[in-house]
Amino acid sequence: MRLVDLPRTGSFRLALLFLTLFGVASAVLFGFLYLQTERFLLAGIDNWLEREAPARFDADLPEVRRLFTLHAADNRGNMERVFVLYAPEGRRLAGDPLPLPDTLETSGKPFFMTARRGSKVLRYRGVARRYPSGEVAIIAENLHESREFDEAFISTAAWGALITAVLGLGGATIVGLGAVRRFDAVADAIQEIVRGDLSRRLPARGTSGDLDRLVHVVNGMLDDIERLMQDVKGVCDGIAHDLRTPLTRILAGLERSQRRAETREDYALAVDDAIVELRGVLRTFTAMLRIAELEDGARRSGFSQVDLPLILADVVDYYDPAAEEKGLTLATAFDIEGRCTLNGDASLLFEAFANLIDNAIKFTPAGGHVVVELKNRAGGLEVAVRDTGCGIPAEEREAVFQRFYRAEHSRSSPGNGLGLTLVKAIAHLHNMTVRIDALTQGARVALIAAGA
Secondary structure, X not given: OOHXXXXXXXXXXXXXXXXXXXXXXXXXXXXXXXXXXXXXXXXXXXXXXXXXXXXXXXXXXXXXXXXXXXXXXXXXXXXXXXXXXXXXXXXXXXXXXXXXXXXXXXXXXXXXXXXXXXXEEEEEEEEEEEOOOOOEEEEEEEOHHHHHHHHHHHHHHHHHHHHHHHHHHHHHHHHHHHHHHHHHHHHHHHHHHHOOOOOOOOOOOOOOOHHHHHHHHHHHHHHHHHHHHHHHHHXXXXXXXXXXXXXXXXXXXXXXXXXXXXXXXXXXXXXXXHHHHHHHXXXXXXXXXXXXXXXXXXXXXXXXXXXXXXXXXXXXXXXXXXXXXXXXXXXXXXXXXXXXXEEEOHHXXXXXXXXXXXXXXXXXXXXXXXXXXXXXXXXXXXXXXXXXXXXXXXXXXXXXXXXXXXXXXXXXXXXXXXHHHHHHHHHHHOOEEEEEEEOOOOEEEEEEEOOX
C-alpha cells in the first residue's frame, strides 16, 4: 500500500468532494446566521433609539442640557449608552464624556459613528439632532456587544471549520486507505490469476458496494473461464485419447501392409481399412464442429414452427428397421391433443432424437422395448426416450453429457462419446433442459421445453 496512491482513489476523492460541499454549505449557513443575528442586534438598538430620541430631542435646549447632565450623573462613566450635547464648534456642553464623532448625520435616522478616546476607537450607533443655534445632540449605544459577538462567532466558525477539516480529512484518509488496501488485494489476486492460478478469486467483503458487485461479476466470469478451460483440457485429453487408438491402428495397418503385402489386393485391403478408420476420425471432428456451432447459437435465426409429432414419427420410422433387426420393440406414446408445434430447427431436433433412439437401441438387449414419449405438461412439452437396457448409474448422469465421456458399460461399444453432448447442445439451443430419470430397468432421457 502506497500513500502516493491515496489521492488517486475514487473513495478519497469522493470523501473530499463531500467535505468540500459540506464546507460550502456550512459557510453559507454560518453566513446566514451571522447576518440574521447582526440584523437582530441592530434592530434592537434602533428600536431603543427610536423610543429615546423623540422624548429627548423635542425639548428645548436648556431642558436637553439638564436631561443629558442627569443622565451622565446616573451613568457614572458607563459608556454603553451615551447622551451628549455639543457646542457648534464641537466642544462638549453636557452629557457623557464622548468626543465629537468623526462623522455626523443629522437626518434623524440611525447611523454608525466612531469617536477617538485616547488611543481607543469607539464604535457607536446613534441618532443626532442639530439645533437652529448650531448645537448638536447625540444619543448612541456602544457596539462592543456586536463586536464581541463577531469575534465569538468568527472564532467558533474557525474552530468548527478546523475540526471539520481535520475530521473530514481523517475520514477521507481512512476510507481511501481502505480502498487502496482493497484494490491492492484485488490487484494481487489478478496478478496470480494472470500467472496461471485460475482457481484464485478476487476478495469480496460480502457487502452490496459497487466494488463488491464488480468483484462478484468478475468472480462469476472467472468461474466460467475456469470451467471452459477445464472443458478445453478435457476435450484435448479426449481427442488425444480417442484418436490415438484409430490413428495407431491406421499406422500399424499401413506399416504391416508395407512389410507383408505382396499383391495388389493386399494393398487395397490395407487402404480400405485405413479409409474406414479415417472416416471414424472425421465423424468425431464433424461432431465436435457441430457441437461448437450449436453452442454458438447462430442457428436460432433460422427457427420456425415445426411439427414435433411428425419429426418424432420420422425418426421412429428411420430406426424401426434397426430395432427390428436387433429384436427390439420400437413404439411411440403420444399423450397430446391437437397439433403440437415447437419453435426450432427440424433437422437439429431430428438429430437430437435420433441420437437418443440410437443409444437406446444400442444398449438395450434383444427382446427389450424402446418407447418414444411426447407429453404436454403445464403448457410445455416433454419428449422422452425410454428403454429397458442397462441404464445409466446415478453417479454418471451428469458426466455422460461431457465431451468424449463414455460410461463403463459402453466402452466396448462403437462410438466417440459425443452423442449426448450433441443432444444437450441442441436442447440448450432450443431453450430445453435434459433430464435422466431413474428407472427400475433401463433409462429414460427427457428433453423438456420451457414451461413444462
